[in-house]
Amino acid sequence: xxxxxVMPALEMAQETGxxxxxRKKEGESVRKGEPLLEIETDKAVVEVEAPGDxxxxxxxxxxxxxxxVGETIAWLVAPGEQPPVQVASAAPGARSRxxxxxxxxxxxxxxxxxxxxxxxxxxxxxxKARRLAKELGVDFALVRGTGPDxxxxxxxxxxxxxxxxxxxxxxxxxxxxxxxxxSQLARLMAERTTQSxxxxxxxFLVREVDANELLEAQKVWSDGAGKSQSTAGTITDLLVALxxxxxxxxxxxxxxxxxxxxxxNRDINVSVxxxxxxxxxxxxxxxxxxxxxxxISTQRRQLTERARAGRLRPxxxxxxxxxxxxxxxxxxxxFSAIITPxxxxxxxxxxxxxxxxAVEGKPAVRPMMTMTLSSDHRVVxxxxxxxxxxxxxxxxxxxxxxx
Amino acid sequence: xxxxxxxELTFAQAVREALAEEMRRDKRVCIFGEDVAxxxxxxxxxxxxxxxxxxxxxxxxxxxxxxxxxxxxxxAMTGLRPVVDIMFGDFLTLTMDQLVNQxxxxxxxxxxxxxVPMVLRTTLGATRRSAAQHSQSLHAWLSxxxxxxxxxxxxxxDAKGLLKTAIRDxxxxxxxxxxxxxxxxxxxxxxxYTIPFGVxxxxxxxxxxxxxxxxxxxxxxxxxxxxxxxxxxSAEVVDPRTTWPLDEKTLVESAKKTSRAxxxxxxxxxxxxxxxxxxVIAEGAFYSLDAPVKRMxxxxxxxxxxxxxxxxxxxxxxxxxxxxxxMCGKR
Numbered sequence: 001x002x003x004x005x006v007m008p009a010l011e012m013a014q015e016t017g018x019x020x021x022x023r024k025k026e027g028e029s030v031r032k033g034e035p036l037l038e039i040e041t042d043k044a045v046v047e048v049e050a051p052g053d054x055x056x057x058x059x060x061x062x063x064x065x066x067x068x069v070g071e072t073i074a075w076l077v078a079p080g081e082q083p084p085v086q087v088a089s090a091a092p093g094a095r096s097r098x099x100x101x102x103x104x105x106x107x108x109x110x111x112x113x114x115x116x117x118x119x120x121x122x123x124x125x126x127x128k129a130r131r132l133a134k135e136l137g138v139d140f141a142l143v144r145g146t147g148p149d150x151x152x153x154x155x156x157x158x159x160x161x162x163x164x165x166x167x168x169x170x171x172x173x174x175x176x177x178x179x180x181x182x183s184q185l186a187r188l189m190a191e192r193t194t195q196s197x198x199x200x201x202x203x204f205l206v207r208e209v210d211a212n213e214l215l216e217a218q219k220v221w222s223d224g225a226g227k228s229q230s231t232a233g234t235i236t237d238l239l240v241a242l243x244x245x246x247x248x249x250x251x252x253x254x255x256x257x258x259x260x261x262x263x264x265n266r267d268i269n270v271s272v273x274x275x276x277x278x279x280x281x282x283x284x285x286x287x288x289x290x291x292x293x294x295x296i297s298t299q300r301r302q303l304t305e306r307a308r309a310g311r312l313r314p315x316x317x318x319x320x321x322x323x324x325x326x327x328x329x330x331x332x333x334x335f336s337a338i339i340t341p342x343x344x345x346x347x348x349x350x351x352x353x354x355x356x357x358a359v360e361g362k363p364a365v366r367p368m369m370t371m372t373l374s375s376d377h378r379v380v381x382x383x384x385x386x387x388x389x390x391x392x393x394x395x396x397x398x399x400x401x402x403x
Numbered sequence: 404x405x406x407x408x409x410x411e412l413t414f415a416q417a418v419r420e421a422l423a424e425e426m427r428r429d430k431r432v433c434i435f436g437e438d439v440a441x442x443x444x445x446x447x448x449x450x451x452x453x454x455x456x457x458x459x460x461x462x463x464x465x466x467x468x469x470x471x472x473x474x475x476x477x478x479a480m481t482g483l484r485p486v487v488d489i490m491f492g493d494f495l496t497l498t499m500d501q502l503v504n505q506x507x508x509x510x511x512x513x514x515x516x517x518x519v520p521m522v523l524r525t526t527l528g529a530t531r532r533s534a535a536q537h538s539q540s541l542h543a544w545l546s547x548x549x550x551x552x553x554x555x556x557x558x559x560x561d562a563k564g565l566l567k568t569a570i571r572d573x574x575x576x577x578x579x580x581x582x583x584x585x586x587x588x589x590x591x592x593x594x595x596y597t598i599p600f601g602v603x604x605x606x607x608x609x610x611x612x613x614x615x616x617x618x619x620x621x622x623x624x625x626x627x628x629x630x631x632x633x634x635x636x637s638a639e640v641v642d643p644r645t646t647w648p649l650d651e652k653t654l655v656e657s658a659k660k661t662s663r664a665x666x667x668x669x670x671x672x673x674x675x676x677x678x679x680x681x682x683v684i685a686e687g688a689f690y691s692l693d694a695p696v697k698r699m700x701x702x703x704x705x706x707x708x709x710x711x712x713x714x715x716x717x718x719x720x721x722x723x724x725x726x727x728x729x730m731c732g733k734r
Contacts, residue, residue: 126662126692126694127689128690128692147693147694148730151732153693155693
């Protein structure tokens with residue numbers, strides 16, 4: 001029985017997706033779960049996995065075409081089986097919803113995308129680069145090769161590792177005078193934040209916490225298994241774990257407003273805001289409340305790498321039920337974040353910095369951190385949100401329990 | 404000591420000086436070959452030697468390579484230190500039994516009783532418009548045989564130092580001179596010196612790619628390195644100087660440092676010296692390499708007489724430059 005390959009819907013508001021590349025050729029066999037195609041939504045570039053085993057047949061979508069979600073673009077068939085005929089007969093040109101000029105651009109991009117796809121699967125890597133990748137703990141599938149024929153060289157691996165390790169330095173972002181045409185991601189960011197800010201009744205709770213225990217826990221954790229710099233856990237990892245566990249005790253913070261009513265979400269999926277080239281992507285650690293801290297750290301690191309390499313998969317950015325945004329590395333003291341609907345809240349975390357505070361009636365210098373919780377007032381009220389924040393602040397005094 | 408301005412000699416003069424010095428130093432050293440006496444060889448390398456040392460020590464032979472090479476082996480076994488002159492390396496084919504089955508084996512098969520302290524000087528290299536039987540570079544054949552040492556100087560300095568070492572060696576040494584390089588000038592000190600076998604020299608230091616080159620190809624590699632420098636690629640040129648013994652350590656260390664290597668040798672690219680050196684590097688530096696090791700050598704054809712055709716059969720500066728650039732990911 002033929003299995004249809006459809007343009008997936010990765011988010012509720014998505015209407016179309018652009019086909020960037022087929023990872024398999026017509027007639028090639030594929031196993032369920034293998035990368036089958038690469039698409040671009042208005043949110044990110046993602047790899048789509050094969051929905052089943054079979055031979056790729058009856059491809060109707062050209063690379064570069066913009067296709068409505070849910071539309072069949074190919075079939076996976078058994079050996080000797082023909083793909084259903086009505087799809088094969090559809091005119092390829094009809095798939096494109098874009099105008100003439102865009103069509104040309106799409107075709108140009110398509111050629112480039114095809115070339116990239118060929119070079120990427122599987123990536124060729126030099127012996128030196130392979131050894132270096134192992135030493136630095138770099139997943140070389142995420143590295144873009146610049147050697148002859150796209151081979152990944154040691155320099156590519158080193159640069160990739162450096163870019164990961166680098167603390168974001170204050171960087172001058174160039175902007176030419178005149179009108180800048182936003183990228184698809186930037187345009188979507190503009191639309192969604194406007195929609196959220198104008199339709200979701202936000203309110204904000206601010207709480208300052210002593211981060212000493214958090215810092216201690218991170219130190220113990222990092223020193224623990226003789227970790228190398230690149231695999232050491234971060235404060236963000238600890239926060240994801242603490243937030244997820246607190247959400248388990250406060251399910252209302254993990255709920256969603258819908259027209260029918262307040263929907264309790266079954267899973268606790270913590271979305272972490274990651275800065276990428278032209279905007280922000282929320283990568284999702286699914287069922288974070290059930291994961292050990294090590295697992296959260298590994299997943300968060302891999303998600304971040306994939307986001308920066310533009311290699312996100314559908315599951316990486318979907319299903320978030322609560323967002324954590326940490327601008328501590330930029331030395332921001334405190335900030336208020338905009339909620340990502342249909343989530344009910346977002347926690348904005350500032351830098352940990354030494355401040356003079358009163359401890360038992362005397363001034364003391366402590367590492368302090370300011371958290372700002374933005375909540376949807378249709379889902380939670382001030383008291384409920386405060387209870388959650390208070391519970392979270394309490395858990396932050398005992399982060400060692402996670403290790 | 405104040406530094407004296409370096410004296411410059413041609414490659415031919417350096418070879419002649421090495422022979423003259425060794426003949427003065429050791430009365431057992433003598434020369435056999437075609438046109439070696441008054442003619443001083445067609446390349447005029449030996450001019451003046453017969454006048455100083457006489458016809459008994461600088462001996463003209465008939466056109467009989469097998470015969471006088473055998474004579475050299477016998478003379479070496481019985482106490483002399485002959486330097487046999489084979490005008491064109493192509494004529495080595497006639498000396499093979501004497502070299503491969505006799506000279507290379509006698510010491511081993513006699514349990515060390517006999518030794519063959521003989522040097523066989525010959526030439527290699529194309530682009531002299533000498534056609535297919537006078538243009539080959541057959542040093543790989545001799546490098547293949549246990550019991551023979553093979554030296555391949557690339558500068559006047561190396562030619563003199565290596566030839567003196569060859570003459571003093573107790574084993575048979577085959578000494579290849581690039582016939583196109585005899586007029587190349589370079590610094591050669593007045594003072595006595597020798598160069599040990601099995602010690603490569605880094606002719607130019609670099610960071611991005613190693614070009615291993617032998618004999619005639621060293622100057623080509625240096626020219627290519629100069630061009631690469633202008634293109635922003637820092638090339639290291641390494642000359643093994645002897646193909647056996649081979650300084651594997653220096654070759655591997657250089658490739659490890661730069662993580663890329665090209666081997667350029669004027670012998671045929673297939674089954675040749677370039678292949679052997681490329682293997683040594685691949686085995687020794689595999690986990691430090693960013694690209695497969697590339698061989699460059701003569702095309703697998705008889706060397707053509709036609710000048711335009713001949714010129715494309717051997718690696719040029721431009722070809723090495725382009726290969727190196729491609730390997731560094733720049734086109």
